[in-house]
Amino acid sequence: MSVTVESTLSLPVIPRSAAAGVEVQVATSQHFDLAVRISSLIEKAAAARGTGIARRDPAYIRGKMAEGKAVVALGPKGQVAGFCYIETWNHGRYAANSGLIVAPAFRRMGLARRIKRCAFELSRARYPKAKLFGITTSLAVMKINSELGYRPVTFSELTDDDVFWNGCQSCPNFDVLTRMKRKMCLCTGMLFDPDAE
Numbered sequence: 001m002s003v004t005v006e007s008t009l010s011l012p013v014i015p016r017s018a019a020a021g022v023e024v025q026v027a028t029s030q031h032f033d034l035a036v037r038i039s040s041l042i043e044k045a046a047a048a049r050g051t052g053i054a055r056r057d058p059a060y061i062r063g064k065m066a067e068g069k070a071v072v073a074l075g076p077k078g079q080v081a082g083f084c085y086i087e088t089w090n091h092g093r094y095a096a097n098s099g100l101i102v103a104p105a106f107r108r109m110g111l112a113r114r115i116k117r118c119a120f121e122l123s124r125a126r127y128p129k130a131k132l133f134g135i136t137t138s139l140a141v142m143k144i145n146s147e148l149g150y151r152p153v154t155f156s157e158l159t160d161d162d163v164f165w166n167g168c169q170s171c172p173n174f175d176v177l178t179r180m181k182r183k184m185c186l187c188t189g190m191l192f193d194p195d196a197e
C-alpha cells in the first residue's frame with residue numbers, strides 16, 4: 001500500500017480549492033455559538049507562537065459580534081475558518097483590527113487576506129475618520145496591511161490609550177515594551193491614515 005505525504009500529517013488536509021467554499025462575513029448574534037471555538041483557536045496560536053497574540057475569552061468575542069464589529073470566516077461545513085474584530089481607541093480617533101486568526105487547516109489559501117480586507121472595509125465604513133493601526137510580528141500581516149495602504153510607523157504615531165498597551169501584558173515581550181517606555185518593541189507598528197490618502 002502506498003502512503004502519501006499528506007496522510008502522515010496531523011493537520012486535516014484541505015485542497016487549495018476549498019478556500020473558494022469559505023464565506024467571509026460580518027459576524028452577528030447568529031454566530032455566538034462559535035465564540036468558544038474562536039477563543040480556543042486564538043489561545044492555541046498564542047501558545048504556539050509565544051508572542052504577539054492576546055488571549056480573548058468567549059464573552060468578549062460575543063460582545064464584538066453583537067456590536068457588528070467582528071468578521072468571521074465559515075468553512076463549507078459551517079466550521080470556524082477564521083476571525084478578526086475591530087477595537088476603537090481615543091474616542092474613535094484610532095481603530096485597530098485585532099485578534100486575527102485563521103484555523104490551521106485553512107492557512108496559506110489567502111483567507112487572512114480576505115478577512116483583513118473585510119475588517120478594513122468595515123472599519124472604514126464605521127469609522128471613516130479613524131486612523132487604522134496594528135502592531136505585529138507576523139510577516140503575513142505586514143504583507144496584507146501594506147497592500148491595504150498601511151505604512152510602518154514608530155509607536156509614537158499609535159494610540160496612547162493605556163488600555164490598548166495593557167493588552168500587551170499577555171505577551172512574553174511585555175518587559176521589553178515597558179523597559180523601552182512604549183517607544184518600541186519586537187512588534188512593528190503599522191498605520192493607515194485616511195488623511196494621507
Ligand SMILES: CC(C)(COP(=O)(O)OP(=O)(O)OC[C@H]1O[C@@H](n2cnc3c(N)ncnc32)[C@H](O)[C@@H]1OP(=O)(O)O)[C@@H](O)C(=O)NCCC(=O)NCCS
Pocket residue numbers: 045049052053099100101102103106107108109110111112113114135136137138139140141143144
Ligand atoms: C498569520 C495568519 C493569520 C495568516 O493566515 P493565512 O490565511 O495563512 O494567510 P494568507 O494565506 O492570506 O497569506 C497572506 C500572505 O502572507 C503569506 N504568509 C502566510 N503565512 C505566512 C507565514 N507563516 N510566514 C510568512 N508568510 C506567510 C502568504 O504567503 C501570503 O503572501 P503572498 O500572497 O505574497 O504569497 C495565520 O497563520 C494565523 O492565524 N496564525 C496564528 C495567529 C497569528 O499569528 N495572528 C496574527 C497576529 S498579529
